Amino acid sequence: MAQNTKPTSILDSLGEEIIRIIAPVSICMFMVVILVSVLDSSSSSSTSASVNSIATIAYAETNSDSSWDKFVGALLNSLVFVAVVTVVTFILVLLFYLRCTKFLKLYMGFSAFVVLGFMGGEIALFLIEDFSIPVDCITFVVALFNFAVVGVLAVFMSKMAILVTQAYLVVIGMLVAYWFTQLPEWTTWVLLVAMALYDLAAVLLPVGPLRLLVELAISRDEDIPALVYEARPVTCNGSGAEGRVAQRRVWRDRGSENSDHESNNNPNANSVFVENVDSGSNSTSNASVVPDSSTESNTLVSGHNDATLVRAEEGWVPERDAELSAPLIDPRMNIQPQQSELEGIGLGSSGAIKLGLGDFIFYSVLVGRAAMYDFMTVYACYLAIIAGLGITLALLALYQKALPALPVSIALGVLFYVLTRFLLEAFVVECSLNLLMF
Amino acid sequence: METGSQTQTTDPGPNPIPNNPNNRNPIPNRSSTISGSSPVWHTIDGPLELSKEDLVSYARRFYKFGFAMLPWLWALNCFYFWSVLLHTRSFPRIHHYVVRSAVGFAVITAILSSWALTFAIGGERLFRPVWDQLVMYNLAERLGLTGLS
Numbered sequence: 001m002a003q004n005t006k007p008t009s010i011l012d013s014l015g016e017e018i019i020r021i022i023a024p025v026s027i028c029m030f031m032v033v034i035l036v037s038v039l040d041s042s043s044s045s046s047t048s049a050s051v052n053s054i055a056t057i058a059y060a061e062t063n064s065d066s067s068w069d070k071f072v073g074a075l076l077n078s079l080v081f082v083a084v085v086t087v088v089t090f091i092l093v094l095l096f097y098l099r100c101t102k103f104l105k106l107y108m109g110f111s112a113f114v115v116l117g118f119m120g121g122e123i124a125l126f127l128i129e130d131f132s133i134p135v136d137c138i139t140f141v142v143a144l145f146n147f148a149v150v151g152v153l154a155v156f157m158s159k160m161a162i163l164v165t166q167a168y169l170v171v172i173g174m175l176v177a178y179w180f181t182q183l184p185e186w187t188t189w190v191l192l193v194a195m196a197l198y199d200l201a202a203v204l205l206p207v208g209p210l211r212l213l214v215e216l217a218i219s220r221d222e223d224i225p226a227l228v229y230e231a232r233p234v235t236c237n238g239s240g241a242e243g244r245v246a247q248r249r250v251w252r253d254r255g256s257e258n259s260d261h262e263s264n265n266n267p268n269a270n271s272v273f274v275e276n277v278d279s280g281s282n283s284t285s286n287a288s289v290v291p292d293s294s295t296e297s298n299t300l301v302s303g304h305n306d307a308t309l310v311r312a313e314e315g316w317v318p319e320r321d322a323e324l325s326a327p328l329i330d331p332r333m334n335i336q337p338q339q340s341e342l343e344g345i346g347l348g349s350s351g352a353i354k355l356g357l358g359d360f361i362f363y364s365v366l367v368g369r370a371a372m373y374d375f376m377t378v379y380a381c382y383l384a385i386i387a388g389l390g391i392t393l394a395l396l397a398l399y400q401k402a403l404p405a406l407p408v409s410i411a412l413g414v415l416f417y418v419l420t421r422f423l424l425e426a427f428v429v430e431c432s433l434n435l436l437m438f
Numbered sequence: 439m440e441t442g443s444q445t446q447t448t449d450p451g452p453n454p455i456p457n458n459p460n461n462r463n464p465i466p467n468r469s470s471t472i473s474g475s476s477p478v479w480h481t482i483d484g485p486l487e488l489s490k491e492d493l494v495s496y497a498r499r500f501y502k503f504g505f506a507m508l509p510w511l512w513a514l515n516c517f518y519f520w521s522v523l524l525h526t527r528s529f530p531r532i533h534h535y536v537v538r539s540a541v542g543f544a545v546i547t548a549i550l551s552s553w554a555l556t557f558a559i560g561g562e563r564l565f566r567p568v569w570d571q572l573v574m575y576n577l578a579e580r581l582g583l584t585g586l587s
Contacts (some may be wrong), residue, residue: 129575134561136572139554146510153503153511159496161518 018393020231021353022386024170025363029385031174032364033371033378036181039126040372074186078194085198089209096216096225104225109156112172112227117148119175155227162232169229173357177364181372188369189414195362196410203404214402226356233352353393359405363389366413373421376428380420384412497535504542509550512543 065073095104121144128135154160154168181188202208217224363385370377388409396403431437497519504512519536522529526537562569570576 125574125578129578132575134558135574136554136557137574137577138572139550139557140574142507142550146508149506149508150510150514159492160514164514164517 017231017353018390021355021393022389024166024229024231025355025360025389026382026386028170028173028177028360029364029367029382031170032177032181032368035123035174035178036368036371039123039130070184070186071190074184074190077187078190081191082194082198085195086202086209089202089213092225093209093213093216096213101225105156108225108227109152112155112168113148113152115172115175116151116168117144119179120144120147120171123175123178162230166229166231169227169357170360172227173229173360173364177361177368180361180365181368185369185372188365192362192366192410193414196404196406199404199406203402210404211402228354228356229360230352230354355405359409362406363409363413366410366417370413370417374425376425377417377420380416380424381413384416385409388412494531494535497532497539501535501539501542504539509543509546512539512546515539516543 092104124140124144127133128140150164151168151171154165155172180191183191199210202210203214205211213224366385367378367381370381388411389405391408392403392405395408428437497515500511500515504515516523516536516539519532522532522536523540526533556564557569557572
């Protein structure tokens with residue numbers, strides 16, 4: 001009569017895991033689309049020349065150039081950007097190798113603060129101006145200060161409620177993605193493709209920085225110092241009742257003195273990381289949890305971890321530093337090796353899938369840029385990206401090693417955008433005009 | 439399903455879904471006969487929460503940090519320890535800090551929101567000379583904050 005052992009179907013566990021990754025990605029994309037459509041409609045003229053960043057350092061697109069010029073300019077911009085990202089990623093690998101944990105953690109916290117405080121504040125100001133909300137400056141400053149500081153704490157030390165940490169990561173991804181959509185159009189598209197190729201190279205090539213980072217982290221059994229979104233692990237039914245507090249695998253760079261380094265400011269890690277941890281009892285391990293090394297008193301999970309980290313790493317996203325006179329570039333590292341290491345996603349194992357924040361960002365950039373054209377492209381690109389993410393997760397379960405999260409989704413997204421914009425729209429518009437279908 | 443023993447069917451152990459905080463009741467009313475040990479979760483996270491020793495220091499640390507003009511931190515502290523707020527007698531040490539965080543959050547929110555509402559609703563009529571100087575969009579324009587810096 002103990003019915004707590006209702007067998008979980010594969011739909012429950014596998015579906016639940018996938019939902020827990022797709023939901024935050026969708027939320028991030030949705031928020032970026034809303035931001036873009038609300039803020040863009042008001043400021044229609046601030047198109048190209050307004051953003052001065054490292055991604056437009058080679059060429060600033062103007063409206064009067066020919067398509068070929070724009071394309072070449074965008075290509076140059078993207079090459080510069082990818083080069084910067086590569087260099088910064090290598091620096092990060094070096095720092096990780098030299099165990100400079102504190103520095104990386106501080107850098108990440110600082111970066112999160114800048115994103116949440118300055119960029120979040122700026123977007124809030126845009127919204128206030130657009131809607132003429134009568135907020136006074138005292139309330140605004142207090143609210144922004146609260147938001148930013150708590151966000152830094154949530155990202156920096158992983159001791160907050162999981163929901164709060166996840167929410168803040170999604171917000172950071174959203175803010176950075178919105179900023180990226182302000183780049184000129186050609187630059188954005190070529191940049192997306194370039195980042196997808198870079199991700200592919202950096203994770204799969206043996207000399208790629210992200211792969212080195214992953215292997216270093218695995219060999220030391222540490223967390224990667226990057227901003228990583230970790231989905232809650234699915235707990236199986238019967239095994240959760242043993243009073244065992246499964247500690248979530250906190251990125252030890254957050255607040256723990258372990259030698260995890262948080263990557264630099266706002267590292268956007270695109271990693272899908274599934275960690276499979278077998279507890280000592282070796283029954284169905286339900287929570288992918290590795291004991292935080294700072295709490296040595298109760299290591300509930302014995303050293304019996306099969307922690308196979310799957311992480312897909314992403315490149316870095318340098319921050320716009322026109323006004324910020326930071327001595328460093330402040331790159332945001334999207335390092336996230338995508339690893340899915342469990343024996344089948346969700347099949348009786350309790351892996352927590354981790355997706356790098358850079359993945360969130362670039363998916364949202366694609367959808368945001370599609371939103372600047374029309375909502376039809378938004379729907380098409382959203383479906384393409386989700387399909388790509390599903391394919392990537394399936395590959396993850398198949399290959400069980402670090403995989404890049406960007407290429408498939410970006411490829412499908414760009415393809416669907418082009419097809420929708422140039423083919424589907426004409427078709428649908430004609431059909432609607434002739435009252436055939438609407 | 440059929441056995442009248444607790445609500446085990448409807449309660450899938452520690453609730454993996456993070457958005458119903460009240461589900462994670464620490465009251466061990468489920469499966470106490472079955473497994474012999476009923477997990478008592480203090481926090482929202484359930485089986486993923488921090489270790490027991492950490493929880494008290496966590497609550498205390500967040501309570502203390504909240505004094506740096508961070509009512510939002512207090513609110514999150516209460517959110518995280520929601521079940522502690524509901525069942526006051528079970529966790530005395532944590533409860534001490536959580537209640538104070540809740541009180542602090544309520545007080546500061548009351549003050550701030552009354553000020554903000556007065557400002558917003560009263561508007562120009564009340565603050566004739568300074569309203570224009572205090573309102574955010576004017577201030578932003580004046581300082582050039584939204585020049586897409």
